[in-house]
Amino acid sequence: MADALLFATLNGLVTGLLLFMLASGVTLIFSMMGVLNFAHASFYMLGAYFAFSLSQHLGFWPALLLAPLLTGVLGALVERYGLRQVHRHGAVAELVFTFGLAFLIEELVQLFWGRATQDFRVPALLDFPLFTLFGQDFPAWRAFMLLLSLGIFAGLYAGLTRTRYGLILRAAITHPQTVANLGHNVPRIFMLAFGVGTALAGLAGVIAGPVLGTWPGMAASLGSLVFVIVVIGGLGSLTGAFVAALLIGLLQSWAIASSVGMADVLALLGVSFPPDHPLRDLWRLTLPQVAPLLPYVLLVLMLLLRPAGLAGNRED
Amino acid sequence: MGSRKAWAAAAALLGALPLLFDSVLSVGILNQMLIAVLFALSYNTLLGQGGLLSFGHAVYFGLGGYVAAHALRLTELGSIGMPLVLLPLAGAAGGLLAALLLGSVSTRRGGTAFTMISLGLGELLAAAALILVAFFGGEAGISGDRTAGPALLGVNFARETQVYYHAAVWVFLGALCLAAFRQTPAGRLAMAVRDNPLRAQCLGYSAARVRLLCFLVAGTFAGLAGALFAIHNEIITSQALGTANAGQVLLMCFLGGTGYFLGPVLGAVLLTLCSALLSDYTTLSTLYLGLLFVGCVMFLPEGLGGLLVQLHARWRHGRLGSLARPLARCALPTAALLLSGVLLLELAAREGEVLHVAGLALQAANVWSWLGLAGFGAVASLLLRRELPALQAAWQQTGAAHISQGRP
Amino acid sequence: MSLLRLEQVSKQFGRTRVLHAVDLAIEPGECHAIIGPNGAGKSTLFHLISGLLRPDSGQIAFEGKPIHGLPSEQIARRGIARSFQISQLFTRLSVFENLRCALLWPMGYGCSLRHLLGREKALNARADALLDELGLQALRDVPAGELAYAAQRALELGLAIAGDARLILLDEPVAGMSHSEAAQALALIRRVTAERTLLLVEHDMSVVFELADRITVLARGEVIATDTPARIRTNARVQEVYLGTGAGGQSDA
Ligand SMILES: Nc1ncnc2c1ncn2[C@@H]1O[C@H](COP(=O)(O)OP(=O)(O)O)[C@@H](O)[C@H]1O
Numbered sequence: 009m010a011d012a013l014l015f016a017t018l019n020g021l022v023t024g025l026l027l028f029m030l031a032s033g034v035t036l037i038f039s040m041m042g043v044l045n046f047a048h049a050s051f052y053m054l055g056a057y058f059a060f061s062l063s064q065h066l067g068f069w070p071a072l073l074l075a076p077l078l079t080g081v082l083g084a085l086v087e088r089y090g091l092r093q094v095h096r097h098g099a100v101a102e103l104v105f106t107f108g109l110a111f112l113i114e115e116l117v118q119l120f121w122g123r124a125t126q127d128f129r130v131p132a133l134l135d136f137p138l139f140t141l142f143g144q145d146f147p148a149w150r151a152f153m154l155l156l157s158l159g160i161f162a163g164l165y166a167g168l169t170r171t172r173y174g175l176i177l178r179a180a181i182t183h184p185q186t187v188a189n190l191g192h193n194v195p196r197i198f199m200l201a202f203g204v205g206t207a208l209a210g211l212a213g214v215i216a217g218p219v220l221g222t223w224p225g226m227a228a229s230l231g232s233l234v235f236v237i238v239v240i241g242g243l244g245s246l247t248g249a250f251v252a253a254l255l256i257g258l259l260q261s262w263a264i265a266s267s268v269g270m271a272d273v274l275a276l277l278g279v280s281f282p283p284d285h286p287l288r289d290l291w292r293l294t295l296p297q298v299a300p301l302l303p304y305v306l307l308v309l310m311l312l313l314r315p316a317g318l319a320g321n322r323e324d
Numbered sequence: 325m326g327s328r329k330a331w332a333a334a335a336a337l338l339g340a341l342p343l344l345f346d347s348v349l350s351v352g353i354l355n356q357m358l359i360a361v362l363f364a365l366s367y368n369t370l371l372g373q374g375g376l377l378s379f380g381h382a383v384y385f386g387l388g389g390y391v392a393a394h395a396l397r398l399t400e401l402g403s404i405g406m407p408l409v410l411l412p413l414a415g416a417a418g419g420l421l422a423a424l425l426l427g428s429v430s431t432r433r434g435g436t437a438f439t440m441i442s443l444g445l446g447e448l449l450a451a452a453a454l455i456l457v458a459f460f461g462g463e464a465g466i467s468g469d470r471t472a473g474p475a476l477l478g479v480n481f482a483r484e485t486q487v488y489y490h491a492a493v494w495v496f497l498g499a500l501c502l503a504a505f506r507q508t509p510a511g512r513l514a515m516a517v518r519d520n521p522l523r524a525q526c527l528g529y530s531a532a533r534v535r536l537l538c539f540l541v542a543g544t545f546a547g548l549a550g551a552l553f554a555i556h557n558e559i560i561t562s563q564a565l566g567t568a569n570a571g572q573v574l575l576m577c578f579l580g581g582t583g584y585f586l587g588p589v590l591g592a593v594l595l596t597l598c599s600a601l602l603s604d605y606t607t608l609s610t611l612y613l614g615l616l617f618v619g620c621v622m623f624l625p626e627g628l629g630g631l632l633v634q635l636h637a638r639w640r641h642g643r644l645g646s647l648a649r650p651l652a653r654c655a656l657p658t659a660a661l662l663l664s665g666v667l668l669l670e671l672a673a674r675e676g677e678v679l680h681v682a683g684l685a686l687q688a689a690n691v692w693s694w695l696g697l698a699g700f701g702a703v704a705s706l707l708l709r710r711e712l713p714a715l716q717a718a719w720q721q722t723g724a725a726h727i728s729q730g731r732p
Numbered sequence: 733m734s735l736l737r738l739e740q741v742s743k744q745f746g747r748t749r750v751l752h753a754v755d756l757a758i759e760p761g762e763c764h765a766i767i768g769p770n771g772a773g774k775s776t777l778f779h780l781i782s783g784l785l786r787p788d789s790g791q792i793a794f795e796g797k798p799i800h801g802l803p804s805e806q807i808a809r810r811g812i813a814r815s816f817q818i819s820q821l822f823t824r825l826s827v828f829e830n831l832r833c834a835l836l837w838p839m840g841y842g843c844s845l846r847h848l849l850g851r852e853k854a855l856n857a858r859a860d861a862l863l864d865e866l867g868l869q870a871l872r873d874v875p876a877g878e879l880a881y882a883a884q885r886a887l888e889l890g891l892a893i894a895g896d897a898r899l900i901l902l903d904e905p906v907a908g909m910s911h912s913e914a915a916q917a918l919a920l921i922r923r924v925t926a927e928r929t930l931l932l933v934e935h936d937m938s939v940v941f942e943l944a945d946r947i948t949v950l951a952r953g954e955v956i957a958t959d960t961p962a963r964i965r966t967n968a969r970v971q972e973v974y975l976g977t978g979a980g981g982q983s984d985a
């Protein structure tokens with residue numbers, strides 16, 4: 009029991025941090041431009057695919073560096089030539105644009121790489137169990153993911169709070185007009201920030217690709233989850249997104265590792281139902297089964313009880 | 325009312341279509357088109373009229389379809405004896421019920437909050453559908469035989485045209501209702517709340533209630549469309565309530581133009597036709613639709629419908645003539661650019677195969693094929709860049725003239 | 733009994749105290765003006781009365797019944813209409829539609845699904861009459877979002893006076909208008925509010941002194957004085973905080 013809990017917690021942390029890597033970009037972009045970027049997870053997918061292709065020619069480690077850069081450049085181009093154009097047509101159009109972009113990227117990925125899952129593997133250097141506890145292995149790669157994402161956050165945090173660019177960026181988020189009046193090129197700041205956000209997503213893709221699978225559905229599988237996190241955390245709040253990402257990562261991981269089901273609960277209450285009862289599926293539900301639903305249930309509950317989100321102060 | 329004539333014409337068109345296109349295949353496509361039209365109209369009641377961008381509208385379509393599919397199956401088993409012509413009503417009731425249950429959660433706030441809740445609920449229902457096998461039928465879905473019910477006036481719905489005319493009547497009635505809804509106080513207030521909820525509240529209307537009402541109407545007619553879908557296919561699976569289906573209807577509305585009642589109709593017809601016909605020629609039909617969609621959002625925010633309305637206004641004022649020259653000068657480079665883009669994509673999709681175009685044999689393995697196409701496209705885009713400003717200027721000019729003339 | 737009564741109403745945003753212990757009584761039929769420097773809290777006061785914001789403490793009563801804490805639509809239905817300092821219009825609807833929407837509740841349609849707007853003769857006639865009164869007949873079918881500034885302000889006023897509200901709150905109705913436009917708007921305000929109670933925020937002193945029966949001076953969220961125009965002119969405290977030293981010299985004379 010204790011071992012299962014430990015591993016579930018570690019895996020939950022890895023997933024949570026990965027989710028935060030994506031959610032932080034979405035949050036950053038939302039605070040700046042007021043756009044919820046639906047295509048963010050698609051850049052995560054592109055990161056994985058770029059890294060896969062690059063690693064075949066250059067090896068994994070250069071790809072780890074180059075793929076996020078490439079993704080970021082692509083993101084900046086999308087901002088410059090796509091989003092900025094659509095901005096004039098209003099918020100709904102922007103949202104719909106990013107939605108269409110996600111659709112398009114998925115199609116393009118299928119065009120260039122096909123529908124099958126790619127054989128993107130953990131580099132040999134880190135392909136060993138870091139430690140074995142109670143007969144279960146913890147892969148070194150997961151530890152690397154954990155460390156890398158923590159390192160990125162430390163870097164991002166320091167960058168935002170300590171550097172000149174970070175200060176200008178944070179000012180541009182809240183007071184774009186003033187920053188423009190001070191002589192800074194706000195559109196370029198936005199483009200850069202969009203690039204950085206998508207590069208982060210790309211990096212997340214590179215490190216997640218080998219373990220979660222590099223396939224055309226990988227964006228969709230994570231995309232809505234990232235939104236749930238951003239909303240639960242409170243639109244525009246980085247700390248909120250951090251807490252929500254860890255919460256959802258852990259919650260899902262625990263739920264999957266558990267073996268509790270409705271049947272146990274009913275047995276505890278001493279109730280039983282005939283096997284062909286019309287609601288039989290409900291009585292047979294198990295926690296691992298409903299694990300994928302939990303984030304959405306949490307989202308709806310949150311929006312009902314605390315519409316501004318965990319740390320949010322924006323009223324829509 | 326001038327619109328009487330328009331409705332009569334629409335009814336005549338609906339009646340004549342299967343006579344003009346009478347193969348089983350084309351009647352099938354017409355059927356899909358009808359269903360898409362009603363679904364898109366119901367979606368635009370939310371998006372265009374109420375200003376509510378939903379990513380979960382397929383839920384109501386799907387649930388309506390499931391209700392109808394269950395009724396079909398029970399009729400087939402002999403448990404109930406529901407005539408087929410009443411099934412859409414059951415579907416509409418299903419959609420309404422679902423909208424009642426989920427609506428109060430969804431519509432408390434508009435804007436981004438509504439969009440996010442709709443996405444959450446959509447994902448929730450789609451995932452739940454896979455778990456609750458008894459109602460949703462798991463991977464296999466729920467199927468039934470539409471000919472099993474009691475025949476009405478000798479019609480047993482074995483033939484595709486019978487299904488078509490049945491659907492046509494319901495879609496016509498549905499469209500009529502949705503058009504009428506725009507003219508009711510509630511429907512007009514939905515537009516008011518879309519534009520300015522604050523002001524609506526200060527005039528005595530509860531924005532949340534108006535949104536809910538709009539949501540219920542949209543859900544009801546989505547359920548009706550879902551029932552028609554279930555009847556046409558005689559099966560429904562959880563795909564019908566997934567986010568992919570919800571995205572599809574969003575695409576239709578944006579393509580046709582959300583600002584006009586007929587916009588979604590145009591979008592639904594075009595999209596159904598494209599997906600049905602394109603797939604015969606290319607494996608990339610969804611990619612082209614995606615490109616069309618993104619291009620539309622970027623360059624035609626009012627959709628094709630908006631473009632047509634603008635053109636019509638210019639035509640009415642006799643100003644289409646001054647557009648003809650710049651338009652003609654842009655047409656060739658545009659066509660060339662599109663052609664090179666399409667060929668590049670097709671080339672990428674066909675490894676190993678040879679693509680024969682105008683006497684040329686293009687090959688993915690051959691670098692010159694790529695370079696040639698890219699060069700062709702580059703030349704075309706350079707030409708287009710030179711000609712486009714003239715067209716834009718002419719467009720602006722004729723538009724401005726129209727406004728100053730039409731409005732004091 | 734006062735039509736509207738505020739007692740010890742306070743409001744703060746975060747740590748900023750915007751209104752502090754405001755007492756105000758509006759008598760039926762009067763035209764009451766609120767003046768005060770920018771940022772005094774006048775618009776916030778209107779938001780509190782109309783229910784867009786809730787007071788942190790204190791009571792607001794309309795016709796003797798408490799209304800603070802009610803949602804804004806309920807307050808509107810009890811007979812308080814308002815205009816905004818920054819026009820709040822239904823931007824994509826035509827001028828005529830804007831006015832018609834404002835009339836639906838007062839004329840008993842509410843959110844009806846049973847009526848078709850085109851067939852409601854009384855409703856349309858009243859909207860058209862309002863259009864005439866506001867001088868917007870020529871712009872009848874123009875979307876509100878495309879109107880010029882003065883026409884937007886006229887429509888904003890129209891939305892406030894369209895119904896049968898007993899109390900009308902106008903937030904700087906003529907600010908930003910040219911002299912002649914303002915004169916027209918004032919004549920209109922006087923005409924349409926003849927039988928009603930009016931609470932008005934206005935910067936232009938000549939307007940205020942001409943229109944108001946009583947004036948309340950607000951500064952830094954506190955009521956400095958409430959009195960007739962003549963006595964406000966000579967009130968020493970008012971001069972100090974509001975009218976400035978130049979006017980202060982006059983009062984000494
Ligand atoms: N939503 C808000 N949040 C924070 N401060 C606000 C808000 N609304 C108004 N204020 C502040 O309250 C004060 C009063 O504003 P307002 O009522 O608009 O003044 P007036 O209408 O008298 O010019 C101002 O200092 C303004 O900055």
Ligand SMILES: [Mg+2]
Pocket residue numbers: 774775776817
């Ligand atoms: Mg003010």
